[in-house]
Amino acid sequence: MATSEVNSPDKDSLAARTRRALVSVNKRWHKFWRLISLYLPKRLYPRSLIIIITPMILLQSVVAFVFMERHWQTVTLRLSQAVTRDIAAIIDMIETFPHDDDYANVIRIAQDRLALKVDLLPPDPLPPPGPKPFFSLLDQTLSSEITKQINRPFWIDTVGNSNIVEVRVQLKDKVLRVFVRRSQAYASNTHIFLIWMVGTSLVLLLIAIPFLRNQIRPILQLAEAAESFGKGRSTRDFRPRGAEEVRRAGIAFVQMRERIERQIEQRTAMLTGVSHDLRTILTRFKLQLALSGKKPDLQALNQDIDDMQSMLEGYLAFARGEASEDPGLFDLNAYLEKTAEEAKLRQRSLSTSLTGERMIHVRPNAFTRLLANVVGNAFRYANDVRVNATHTRGSLTVIVDDDGPGIPAEQREEVFKPFVRLDEARNLDASGTGLGLAIARDIARSHGGDITLDDSPLGGLRVIIRVPA
Secondary structure (H helix, E strand, O other): OOOOOOOHHHHHHHHHHHHHHHHHHHHHHHHHHHHHHHHOOOOHHHHHHHHHHHHHHHHHHHHHHHHHHHHHHHHHHHHHHHHHHHHHHHHHHHHHOOOOOOOHHHHHHHHHOOOOEEEEEOOOOOOOOOOOOOOOHHHHHHHHHHHHHOOOOEEEEOOOOOOEEEEEEEOOOOEEEEEEEHHHHOOOOHHHHHHHHHHHHHHHHHHHHHHHHHHHHHHHHHHHHHHHHHOOOOOOOOOOOOOHHHHHHHHHHHHHHHHHHHHHHHHHHHHHHHHHHHHHHHHHHHHHHHHOOOOHHHHHHHHHHHHHHHHHHHHHHHHHOOOOOOOEEEEHHHHHHHHHHHHHHHOOEEEEEEEEOOEEEEOHHHHHHHHHHHHHHHHHHOOEEEEEEEEEOOEEEEEEEEOOOOOOHHHOOHHHOOOOOOOOOOOOOOOOOOOHHHHHHHHHHHOOOEEEEEEOOOOOEEEEEEEEO
16 A cells, blocks of 8 residues: 655755754854854963853852842841831730820830830821832831731831831821831841852962962963974973873973974984085085186086085075074164175165164074075065064064065965976076075974065065064
């Protein structure tokens, strides 16, 4: 017997609507958290404090709300009911039982037995009602109970810091004035609970914050050591500390640092050996050519040997890097003056400017090589060169503009790759190896910065160097 799904289109549409609703809710949720994350602190220590303080505040808020809602209001209600019953009893005594002309017995009983100070005033009109306080639990509760139990015209005064509450009730031919201690009608010791709650929370925070700081400090030290090692600075004073997980991460970092340093040492030793052997061979070639005399057919061989030596020096400089150099002070002003002298020798137009402190903390030899490669390229391909350096707030920005042929936008990342030589625009000369910008970016990134290329206002290329200094 064949059966058909009659409601399958409805089921499919319901499932599709459900999926769309879930996707919409998910997007809104992610959008909400992205908005919240903009205002949240980014560092670990403030976030840890928020993790500790927020639950405590929420818990205390709930406890305080429940206490105020249940205990405080209930106790105040019971006290106000008792005071109102006492006042109602005094009114019944005055209107029901015989009494003296001065109501001495009523006043005595109220004062000795009920702790109320009672006066009987002439039947003058009650004072006009005063302004009601914005929030006064006593005023609201006591007024409600007097209306419920006595149901006569009355006037109360609960405003102010006085410990006495005045109540006046309009009787037939007189006005009953009652002075009540505030503590008889109001739970006035509630602040003690709040003080204890806030005080204990502050004590807990004063204990928790130093311990939290001690637990986070090793993580911050590990992050600083990793950042310093990435910039080529010494991290020998770093020691793994803190919790077991942090110690394991610190030990892993130390082992990684030792492996990298060992590889760098092995590579440097290998390059030193290769450099020595190749230079020895080139020296023998030069010596043999020199002994052969000055012949026209040997001129090309001499040029090839010079090119080989230049290429060898470039390769070794790129492979060796400058990571082993210790950081020190570098004088920007002195370098710009030296560059101006080089521009005169090359017959180039150069303008320089320096904003901020002239001394920066970098690896001097490596940074000199970085600037020499960038400025040297500008001298090679342009006639007008501008160098603007800005050193502010621990950051150095050097902008080199020229009026040369420039580099097409689609090839600006390619020129940073080793051994890349452009066929057009800023073409390398015969002695070039395609390593100048690659070495410069490697040095900038080893300092924690970078190099980018852009169009220059002079019509050529703009090189932007940014490093923390």
